[in-house]
Amino acid sequence: MNKSYSRRRLLQTAGSMAAVSVLPLTWVELAFAKSEQNFTFAYISDSHIQHIKGSQFVNNWDRGLIRSVAETNLISPQPDFVMFGGDLAQLGTRAELDHGAEMLSRLHGKQRYVMGEHDYYLDLGEYWSKLFGPQYYSFNHKGVHFIVLNSVLTTDEWTYKRWPTAEQRMLEMAGLDNPNGSPFMVGEKQRAWLADDLTGISKDTPIVVFSHSPLQKIYKGWNFWTDDAEQVQALLQPFSKVNVIYGHVHQIQYNQIGNISFNSVMATAWPWPYPQGYAQAQSMLPKLTIPMNRADPFFERDATGWQLVDVNTGRVDLNYNLYSNRSRTVAFDPKLGHPADKQFQGEAVLAPNQVHY
Amino acid sequence: MTGRYASMCAVLAGAVLPAALALAEPLGLPPVPVPAANPMTPEKIALGSRLFNDKRFSSTGQVSCATCHDPDKAFTDSPRSTSEGINKLTGTRNAPTIVNAAYFAHQFWDGRSPDLEDQSQHPFMNPVEMGLPDHEPILKIVRSDPEYAVSFRHVFGVGPDAITMRHVQLAIATFERTIVAGDSPFDKYYFGGDKSAMSDEAVRGFQVFLGDGRCVSCHTIEQDHALFTDNRFHNIGVGINRIQDKVPEIAPRFIEAKTKGIDVDKAVLSDPSTSELGRFAITEGLDELGAFKTPTLRNVAVTAPFMHDGSLKSLRDVIVHYNNGGVTNKGEHVNDFLSGGIRPLNLTEDQISDLVAFMEALTSPQFSKPPLTAGKFGPPASNVKSQAPDATASRMIASAGGTP
Secondary structure (H helix, E strand, C coil): CCHHHHHHHHHHHHCCCCCCCCCCHHHHHHHCCCHHHCEEEEEECCCCECEEECCEECHHHHHHHHHHHHHHHHCCCCCCCEEECCCCECCCCHHHHHHHHHHHCCCCCCEEECCCHHHHCCCCCHHHHHHHCCCCEEEEECCEEEEECCCCECCHHHHHHCCCCHHHHHHHHHCCCCCCCCCCECCHHHHHHHHHHHCCCCCCCCEEEEECCCCCCCEHHHCECCCCHHHHHHHHCCCCCEEEEECCCCCCCEEEECCEEEEECCCCCCCCCCHHHCCCCCCCCCCCCCCCCCCCCCCCCECCEEEEEEEECCEEEEEEEEECCCCEEEEEECCCCEEEECCCCCHHHCCCCCCCC | CHHHHHHHHHHHHCCCCHHHCCCCCCCCCCCCCCCCCCCCCHHHHHHHHHHHCCHHHCCCCCCCHHHHCEHHHCCECCCCCCCECHHHCECCCCCCCCCCHHHCCCECCCCCECCHHHHCCHHHHCCCCCCCCCCHHHHHHHHHCHHHHHHHHHHHCCCHHHCCHHHHHHHHHHHHCCCCCCCCHHHHHHCCCCCCCCCHHHHHHHHHHHCCCCHHHCCCCCCCCCCCCCCCEECCCCCHHHHHHHHHHHHHHHHHHHHCCCCHHHHHHHCHHHHCCECHHHHCCHHHCCEEECCCCCCHHHCCCECCCCCECCHHHHHHHHHCCCCCCCCCCCCCCCCCCCCCCCCCHHHHHHHHHHHHCCCCHHHCCCCCCCCCCCCCCCCCCCCCCCCCHHHHHHHHHHCC
């Protein structure tokens, strides 16, 4: 991983910022009049805890979550809170959600949760909600308005009428490229709630939205997709600084649509390939995105990770802690007006096996 | 002999990369990588051997490199858990063998040195190893000792006053590059095609090594050679397990101290907690917390005890540790930073016994018991060979070893 990144983070206990080189500290200072308003939060996502039988769970997924929790606890000063970005479970069972919740309970400090389709489609989020609370909500923190959406809903016909059992419904939605799946959506009810929630928020208040699926359309075949993304975006566009952070894709993506910056987060379980690798259909991976390195399958944790998010200037900067790989920072660049990788920016600085779009 | 050496020197001096060397490797080993800046010559090897064995390079005059890297103990200090330096002081790490260290991409358990040349300078000044305040006492000796003066002039073309520590390091590294050993029963079986070279037990153990044991993932075997190391660093639950609860306190404290300029070499060998941070202490990478270098398995059966801290006494103990998924005693808490490939293996008792037999088949003939008599050992293998068929390295080394 990137040396400066960990050193900076660990060093803050020492009160020393001297070794910093990766993160845009000057922005931090410029961000708010009062520097105590700058803050970080950690983002762990897509752990896919999978039950085998009895007390047995898939070891590799367990280890990914366990180490991301332990590493998050090492960060100093501690992030203000930790988001879990959805797909804690693989097939939505109580055993999986309980086991995952137990591992997450070792996190220091406040935790908040986003619903993933692997958590949802067995019992439509019932047990998850018992453990983690509401499926969509908002909160304010140090001048930023945070919104959590359940973006993995779909049509009533698919959800309630098509499958003979809840287990089969779960399995059909759990496959990446299963044509029996159905496009995700936020849905009318939540969009109405969102419109209402945003009423009275001043237009210059920084807004951070967490969803599991991308609130933009990337590749329908793999459900890297939210069907009513444009309608959700329309509600957010009036605000000057909007950030959407999503999981689900298990890879680094970033984009800018109008005032909205999009960032994806890594999985702790496994990496997905980029959809353009699927040759039979066109994908819409944002042209801004410089893909991450292809995973080396010999190293179980390669191309997985978690992220520490700096919030300053009302924008989010994602610092990706990647295993067996170079860490990356994707930060909003005010000159370019969109998120950009701090190191990989154009042909001249690309690592050899990076592809530039 | 002189004529043959001269021809060999010409070959060696012109060599840039192993492929260009006229080397005959022991069975199972690739060509020894020789840096272009430090070509091998018989005189340099002899000089390095002498420096390696010189006890005057310690504060007490009682410790040389060979004290902890004893040729009669396969260049370790077996059966010590951790090495004993001056005044019976012990460090935190088990002496790794020098045999085949020439092939490693990093030196030291945490890889804090990139090569043998760099590595050789550090133990002299470590307070629990050879205890010198700086390198001056070494330079004083090599500059005033008439025989050293002759050797250094011959090897490096420098007069006594121009001898530097770098010359000393180059010579020691060159000597260490001659300490390679293959030709084990496994090599004869696998690379030599002699199906009777390993016992049935060891042959079965080899299958466990490749299969259920998952050993080969890190202790690698290539198509035409086997170093039994991936030259990477892994947290396998040794050492770190002892301090895991204290990591959130120790790790930031160490990074802070490092920023303020502490000597990492001294810190990791003298402070048991810091030592267990492993590769993280060098790279500060969270994915290398508690990780140590994959050691070769060649001659492992004669270098007990095992692991970076010498905490496991037998090969069976080592396998049981892996079989438990990274804990020495079943049911202990697996540390959070465990490397991805470590997991419970569910090996049977028979599989474990077979695996031990396989590891015992990795011993090179020159290290098979009974041990050779002290003082008569010459670095074993004919890894450096002149083009003249009878000028073998072992003879050359024997001759070098005879230099007082």
